[in-house]
Amino acid sequence: MKQRLAAPSDVIDLAGVAGMGGIEAGQGVVSIGAGVRHAEVAGSPAVRGVLPALSALAGGIGDRQVRHLGTLGGSVANSDPAADYPAAVVGLGATIETHCRRIAADEYFVDLFETALKPGEIVTRVHFPVPDRAAYRKFAHPASGYAVVGVLVADFGGNIRVGITGAGPCAFRGTAFEQALADDLRPEAVDGVPVPDAGFNSDLFASAEYRAHLVRVMARRAVADLLGR
Amino acid sequence: MAVEITLTVNGVAHALAIPENTLLVDVLREHLGLKGTHVGCDTSQCGACTVHLDGRAVKACSVLACQIDGCEVTTIEGIGSVDALHPMQAAFRDHHALQCGFCTPGMIMSAIDLVRRSAPLDRAGVRQGLAGNLCRCTGYHNIVDAVLAAAPHMTERQGGG
CATH class of the missing domain: 3.10.20.30 (Beta-grasp domain)
Structure with a gap:
């Protein structure tokens, strides 16, 4: 709204709606209410214990003031191309729960500021499957903290998922990385993976070509983190 | 409307x-x-x-x-007055943590919140904690000094509302 990308006639504040809060960690899933603020996720011992990559991701969103206000639901509903949470939604294969249905991560992000949500549909919770291990690395914009490029790599018993944000119009899976890393889970394994920059974002801060380069660099760093190197 | x-x-x-x-x-x-x-x-x-x-x-x-x-x-x-500065304000003055002063109100409000939630703090923690406050003058060094100096002097009440 403030960017003048939308001019709705009415705005409804969801902050007071019951049932959109709470963090539940266990049974292989971390479930977080859409109204939970980034600072709560970052500060949650339960999340840190079960899914530390998500804890670190939340603690790296924007800055402290932003984390005091921003919510998980707001982030995933907005589908900002440079937001952090979408990398986790895609990279962990999360399920988006709305007031009327569940949407799989791979079907959720559609385009720039566009999701599979229908008009009036409200995100109520996000369910993140807990991998064996995962790591998120981003090249943060120095002023806003937004991800110029961010990559989350997750290992589910040898099945690798890679979620990429910042590079394209919305978050997407790095399927070529997933295949390469499933064969050879080492940082060096991403070096030979092609990252075509067609359709990538290009702006004042980073060209599409540079973003493609950053995707590989952040993927390599995320794998190194995941392996504890 | x-x-x-x-x-x-x-x-x-x-x-x-x-x-x-x-x-x-x-x-x-x-x-x-x-x-x-x-x-x-x-x-x-x-x-x-x-x-x-x-x-x-x-x-x-x-x-x-x-x-x-x-x-x-x-x-x-x-948080304070000219006659009774908040410890964070006093520390900013004592450590020359401002030049033009434009960012200072926000910097001080952010620093108070940081100290209140994050003790104990070290230099890296202050820099990370104040990442959402930009200063074009100081290079941050003296701001970090001021925040670390103020922290032990802040009471619970002086954490601000």
Whole structure:
């Protein structure tokens, strides 16, 4: 709204709606209410214990003031191309729960500021499957903290998922990385993976070509983190 | 269309009728005359507009006033006075932690919130914690000194509202 990308006639504040809060960690899933603020996720011992990559991701969103206000639901509903949470939604294969249905991560992000949500549909919770291990690395914009490029790599018993944000119009899976890393889970394994920059974002801060380069660099760093190197 | 809200600002209750798209920072500056909260970037990046909302540091340029009906806000005017500076203000003065001063109100409000939530702090923690406040003058070195110097002198009450 403030960017003048939308001019709705009415705005409804969801902050007071019951049932959109709470963090539940266990049974292989971390479930977080859409109204939970980034600072709560970052500060949650339960999340840190079960899914530390998500804890670190939340603690790296924007800055402290932003984390005091921003919510998980707001982030995933907005589908900002440079937001952090979408990398986790895609990279962990999360399920988006709305007031009327569940949407799989791979079907959720559609385009720039566009999701599979229908008009009036409200995100109520996000369910993140807990991998064996995962790591998120981003090249943060120095002023806003937004991800110029961010990559989350997750290992589910040898099945690798890679979620990429910042590079394209919305978050997407790095399927070529997933295949390469499933064969050879080492940082060096991403070096030979092609990252075509067609359709990538290009702006004042980073060209599409540079973003493609950053995707590989952040993927390599995320794998190194995941392996504890 | 105007909406009616109540806000407690620096301990004083205000009943306001404001256009629905009014930002908190504009309520503070234009409706209440509290010009200490500055507008730098107006896009949630620079932190000059940082205030405490129900005890949490937030950027007032990115809060709709009608979202926070009934809440408590503390601004730079609410933490100390010329005769009785808040320990964080005194430390900024003593350590020459400002030059032009434009970022200082937001920097101080953010630093108070940081100290209150993050003790004990080290230099890296202060720098990371103040990442949402940009200063074009100081290079941050003296700001970090000031925050670390102020921390032991802050009482619970001086953490700000």
